[in-house]
Amino acid sequence: xxxxxxxxxxxxxxxxxxxxxxxxxxxxxxxxxxxxxxxxxxxxxxxxxxxxxxxxxxxxxxxxxxxxxxxxxxxxxxxxxxxxxxxxxxxxxxxxxxxxxxxxxxxxxxxxxxxxxxxxxxxxxxxxxxxxxxxxxxxxxxxxxxxxxxxxxxxxxxxxxxxxxxxxxxxxxxxxxxxxxxxxxxxxxxxxxxxxxxxxxxxxxxxxxxxxxxxxxxxxxxxxxxxxxxxxxxxxxxxxxxxxxxxxxxxxxxxxxxxxxxxxxxxxxxxxxxxxxxxxxxxxxxxxxxxxxxxxxxxxxxxxxxxxxxxxxxxxxxxxxxxxxxxxxxxxxxxxxxxxxxxxxxxxxxxxxxxxxxxxxxx
Amino acid sequence: xxxxxxxxxxxxxxxxxxxxxxxxxxxxxxxxxxxxxxxxxxxxxxxxxxxxxxxxxxxxxxxxxxxxxxxxxxxxxxxxxxxxxxxxxxxxxxxxxxxxxxxxxxxxxxxxxxxxxxxxxxxxxxxxxxxxxxxxxxxxxxxxxxxxxxxxxxxxxxxxxxxxxxxxxxxxxxxxxxxxxxxxxxxxxxxxxxxxxxxxxxxxxxxxxxxxxxxxxxxxxxxxxxxxxxxxxxxxxxxxxxxxxxxxxxxxxxxxxxxxxxxxxxxxxxxxxxxxxxxxxxxxxxxxxxxxxxxxxxxxxxxxxxxxxxxxxxxxxxxxxxxxxxxxxxxxxxxxxxxxxxxxxxxxxxxxxxxxxxxxxxx
Numbered sequence: 118x119x120x121x122x123x124x125x126x127x128x129x130x131x132x133x134x135x136x137x138x139x140x141x142x143x144x145x146x147x148x149x150x151x152x153x154x155x156x157x158x159x160x161x162x163x164x165x166x167x168x169x170x171x172x173x174x175x176x177x178x179x180x181x182x183x184x185x186x187x188x189x190x191x192x193x194x195x196x197x198x199x200x201x202x203x204x205x206x207x208x209x210x211x212x213x214x215x216x217x218x219x220x221x222x223x224x225x226x227x228x229x230x231x232x233x234x235x236x237x238x239x240x241x242x243x244x245x246x247x248x249x250x251x252x253x254x255x256x257x258x259x260x261x262x263x264x265x266x267x268x269x270x271x272x273x274x275x276x277x278x279x280x281x282x283x284x285x286x287x288x289x290x291x292x293x294x295x296x297x298x299x300x301x302x303x304x305x306x307x308x309x310x311x312x313x314x315x316x317x318x319x320x321x322x323x324x325x326x327x328x329x330x331x332x333x334x335x336x337x338x339x340x341x342x343x344x345x346x347x348x349x350x351x352x353x354x355x356x357x358x359x360x361x362x363x364x365x366x367x368x369x370x371x372x373x374x375x376x377x378x379x380x381x382x383x384x385x386x387x388x389x390x391x392x393x394x395x396x397x398x399x400x401x402x403x404x405x406x407x408x409x410x411x412x413x414x415x416x417x418x419x420x421x422x423x424x425x426x427x428x429x430x431x432x433x434x435x436x437x438x439x440x441x442x443x444x445x446x447x448x449x450x451x452x453x454x455x456x457x458x459x460x461x462x463x464x465x466x467x468x469x470x471x472x473x474x475x476x477x478x479x480x
Numbered sequence: 481x482x483x484x485x486x487x488x489x490x491x492x493x494x495x496x497x498x499x500x501x502x503x504x505x506x507x508x509x510x511x512x513x514x515x516x517x518x519x520x521x522x523x524x525x526x527x528x529x530x531x532x533x534x535x536x537x538x539x540x541x542x543x544x545x546x547x548x549x550x551x552x553x554x555x556x557x558x559x560x561x562x563x564x565x566x567x568x569x570x571x572x573x574x575x576x577x578x579x580x581x582x583x584x585x586x587x588x589x590x591x592x593x594x595x596x597x598x599x600x601x602x603x604x605x606x607x608x609x610x611x612x613x614x615x616x617x618x619x620x621x622x623x624x625x626x627x628x629x630x631x632x633x634x635x636x637x638x639x640x641x642x643x644x645x646x647x648x649x650x651x652x653x654x655x656x657x658x659x660x661x662x663x664x665x666x667x668x669x670x671x672x673x674x675x676x677x678x679x680x681x682x683x684x685x686x687x688x689x690x691x692x693x694x695x696x697x698x699x700x701x702x703x704x705x706x707x708x709x710x711x712x713x714x715x716x717x718x719x720x721x722x723x724x725x726x727x728x729x730x731x732x733x734x735x736x737x738x739x740x741x742x743x744x745x746x747x748x749x750x751x752x753x754x755x756x757x758x759x760x761x762x763x764x765x766x767x768x769x770x771x772x773x774x775x776x777x778x779x780x781x782x783x784x785x786x787x788x789x790x791x792x793x794x795x796x797x798x799x800x801x802x803x804x805x806x807x808x809x810x811x812x813x814x815x816x817x818x819x820x821x822x823x824x825x826x827x828x829x830x831x832x833x834x835x836x837x838x839x840x841x842x843x
Contacts, residue, residue, distance in 0.1 A: 151508065
């Protein structure tokens with residue numbers, strides 16, 4: 118029996134993160150997520166070293182918890198009296214939990230038809246929720262709401278928490294800890310595939326590996342794989358077409374969490390793809406749902422659809438010959454299955470409808 | 481930046497667990513759960529050292545994952561072709577996930593009116609589910625079903641997985657890792673409060689601390705606090721009344737997961753209470769629901785009701801003067817909030833009904 122473990126969340130890496138005094142550090146045990154070797158899907162794809170990084174096992178079920186831990190600690194340190202933002206669900210549940218832990222009120226704007234289960238996961242932590250007509254559909258309304266977030270934050274000495282480097286660069290630094298943990302668990306891999314909506318997760322992981330290279334702890338970046346839905350592929354298309362900005366077009370994707378048609382972190386995403394011999398994958402929602410099912414059925418990993426698009430994108434890259442089958446590859450599984458209960462019901466409705474009912478004597 | 485972490489789940493403690501060859505060890509990253517210091521509730525109760533052990537952050541959201549990792553590894557090692565059992569939900573979701581990871585089919589009997597969300601979490605991993613009339617209500621049917629589980633397991637070379645020391649003592653050894661992790665994170669505490677249904681979780685934690693004492697790594701057991709619902713308090717009443725067996729009476733508790741009127745691990749529970757100057761708490765379901773809400777609102781910890789009964793039981797012990805307020809105390813939070821979506825809806829229905837709707841111009 119060994120005695121070694123201490124649960125310090127992202128603060129294990131405090132020396133490499135924005136400075137927060139120990140008494141201001143908030144943690145709910147985020148990070149230190151498992152890296153699990155594939156037992157079935159990798160072999161079928163002919164991949165010899167496939168791993169899943171289970172960000173779905175963070176305290177509120179998504180990688181957002183790393184950002185929230187940093188954001189609320191910064192808010193506490195600078196004496197902010199509340200925090201404020203917008204959410205489609207996961208960031209809101211995460212910030213609400215960490216705000217509760219910090220004893221700081223959280224005000225959050227959501228779209229009128231937010232998924233009920235996602236709303237509930239925000240409300241259990243007693244956040245102050247406000248619905249806004251047209252938010253999530255009309256880009257002009259989105260801009261207006263964001264201006265309100267900024268204005269109210271400045272006017273009231275509140276912390277604005279938006280999970281993008283473009284808006285909250287210090288809090289987003291915490292996303293790098295994903296890369297640092299992978300490097301520690303496995304060494305720097307040959308390729309990392311990441312779900313991409315606004316680009317913050319992808320950018321943070323790239324920055325983390327970039328830092329490792331800067332410190333001469335590795336000689337080469339992993340190839341960064343950006344995985345987007347065919348219904349919302351503005352970043353990958355913008356990069357592939359050399360536009361220097363996201364391609365245009367509203368989102369028609371059904372995958373909650375990555376429906377971001379005006380991705381704020383485009384510049385870092387393009388830099389990462391350019392400098393790492395990156396790979397862009399654009400996959401149909403049906404493929405993402407298929408790999409979500411396969412992860413649950415064959416690997417025992419139950420994630421939300423957005424968490425499976427990294428695997429769907431990798432499969433496409435392998436089948437089109439853009440990835441070496443002997444490479445050491447990590448797929449980021451960004452969020453937990455229970456985040457999307459509508460999809461859960463669809464996944465199992467056929468099986469649920471055909472469960473036999475027996476008398477105990479008939480078994 | 482430090483590089484230290486490897487995700488080996490319960491196998492970090494392999495030297496102290498039943499022998500499983502490395503190539504037969506199954507893990508999804510269970511264990512290594514956070515131990516979080518209370519930031520608000522402890523101070524209000526006048527407790528100087530209150531901690532929460534978040535078993536809710538295991539891969540499928542409950543401590544059962546530690547047992548499943550061991551059970552499926554043992555099944556694989558002994559060449560079993562399937563596993564079989566019964567469940568009210570959490571064990572089933574856990575075993576189903578680990579069976580999927582191991583590539584071993586899982587057959588499971590459930591009651592006719594199993595909570596839909598709990599059923600879905602079993603089905604996503606493609607378990608073979610069978611409903612049985614009267615299971616969960618009629619003890620005679622429960623006995624019959626259990627005989628079927630044993631008979632089928634023996635006849636077919638399947639592994640019977642029932643999460644109790646009385647039925648699966650080797651797999652249950654893995655529960656001790658909770659105690660070993662706490663000892664590592666904090667040292668051996670003065671008291672540990674545990675949700676008690678069948679008694680397996682409580683027994684395993686006691687055994688883990690007992691082992692630490694046997695190895696002379698600690699001089700004293702923590703006081704073991706057994707927390708039961710007033711609607712299903714057969715173990716605590718049996719101990720308090722000196723019956724030498726559980727008290728009689730069907731369960732009327734509404735708290736899913738601890739409604740066990742014929743607890744199989746009574747002998748170990750009584751031994752633990754006797755030898756550790758133990759404490760029994762019997763709390764009304766309303767108290768448990770109240771502390772579930774308070775944990776979410778004030779500590780950022782969202783657990784299912786059964787996971788909050790350890791805190792409810794501690795509060796009772798403190799208020800009745802049975803626990804020293806300066807003691808180092810750990811409450812085990814056994815399962816995640818998303819396990820009980822009916823309760824989730826109840827928790828937030830008032831808040832959800834009063835969310836204001838604004839035009840963006842009105843904000």
